[in-house]
Amino acid sequence: MKGAVIHGARDVRYEERAEPKIVEPTDAILKLSATCICGSDLWPYRGISQTREPTPIGHEYCGIVEEVGSQVTSLRPGQFVIGSFFASDNTCPHCLAGYQTSCQHRQPVGGAQAPMLRVPLADGTLVATRDVPSAELVPSLLAASDVLGTGWFAADAANVKPGKTVVVVGDGAVGLLAVLSAAQMGAERIIAMSRHAPRQELARAFGATDIVSERDDAGIARIKELTRGIGADSVLECVGTQESMLQAIGAARPGGYVSYVGVPHGVELDGQNLFFRHVHLHGGPAPVRRYLPKLIELILARKIDPGKVFDLTLPLEQVAEGYRAMDERRAIKTLLRP
Numbered sequence: 001m002k003g004a005v006i007h008g009a010r011d012v013r014y015e016e017r018a019e020p021k022i023v024e025p026t027d028a029i030l031k032l033s034a035t036c037i038c039g040s041d042l043w044p045y046r047g048i049s050q051t052r053e054p055t056p057i058g059h060e061y062c063g064i065v066e067e068v069g070s071q072v073t074s075l076r077p078g079q080f081v082i083g084s085f086f087a088s089d090n091t092c093p094h095c096l097a098g099y100q101t102s103c104q105h106r107q108p109v110g111g112a113q114a115p116m117l118r119v120p121l122a123d124g125t126l127v128a129t130r131d132v133p134s135a136e137l138v139p140s141l142l143a144a145s146d147v148l149g150t151g152w153f154a155a156d157a158a159n160v161k162p163g164k165t166v167v168v169v170g171d172g173a174v175g176l177l178a179v180l181s182a183a184q185m186g187a188e189r190i191i192a193m194s195r196h197a198p199r200q201e202l203a204r205a206f207g208a209t210d211i212v213s214e215r216d217d218a219g220i221a222r223i224k225e226l227t228r229g230i231g232a233d234s235v236l237e238c239v240g241t242q243e244s245m246l247q248a249i250g251a252a253r254p255g256g257y258v259s260y261v262g263v264p265h266g267v268e269l270d271g272q273n274l275f276f277r278h279v280h281l282h283g284g285p286a287p288v289r290r291y292l293p294k295l296i297e298l299i300l301a302r303k304i305d306p307g308k309v310f311d312l313t314l315p316l317e318q319v320a321e322g323y324r325a326m327d328e329r330r331a332i333k334t335l336l337r338p
């Protein structure tokens, strides 16, 4: 089969790869219905994280079970399933506490920008739908695999509740779906920080009530102005840079909550500043598995349409163009059809 392989900075190739096989008896092999490019794939693409050797890339997926290992009990070939970027057993103490991305037996799922994918710990990792969903729901179900689940965790970890004032820092796909998630959780006011017109429009469609285009101190000042000098109850940091983190902490009210779900790159926090800010901090790799059943239900009931974040769809063989489009911010998120 052919799939995406990253060779180095700005060098993603569609090339021959070994077809995945059952390695452990707990594995499943999926035939992917769709896959996509993540904002976090841009870190190695831009050379900010190093690629030491050619590596199959991609970690968002949904599709049909092709084959299962001999110890897989809850899945069978032909089922439509969704999983996330860490495989988890869903039975250990960390999984039972809802932190499947810290599973004692977690394993990364990689190389998903391909027609076929091996998923370890299939029983714990994959969630099956009752029937094979209609094709137009596939983009939204794919979004649940990472960006929606991560946006949902951002809102949950920042204690979003009915009637609260929420700020979302970051207008990438995760930030936009964090807006959707906060709206679903009943936030009264959702302030999206964005300076790009098409993303502002999508943020509004997902439930943003206000847009702030200022950044840094001016951005914090504007949030304060919009909240009568108080700050936001919940701030969802969906970028992972020093600037976005400081902006998030600065926008929260004393006693407020800041979640952070963007992989941090160069973020350093000053203990004294944190001490006197009085904020709750909670973040990390989103335990998407915790939320998958609920998110799938909302999508199948057509209550949410997170698939709208995909503003570019390409055949998998054009994966390199998909990366370029996201790198140059011509696309919010690229869906790839194997």
Ligand SMILES: [Zn+2]
Pocket (backbone or CB within 6 Å): 088, 089, 090, 091, 092, 093, 094, 095, 096, 100, 102, 103, 104, 105, 106
């Ligand atoms: Zn576990």
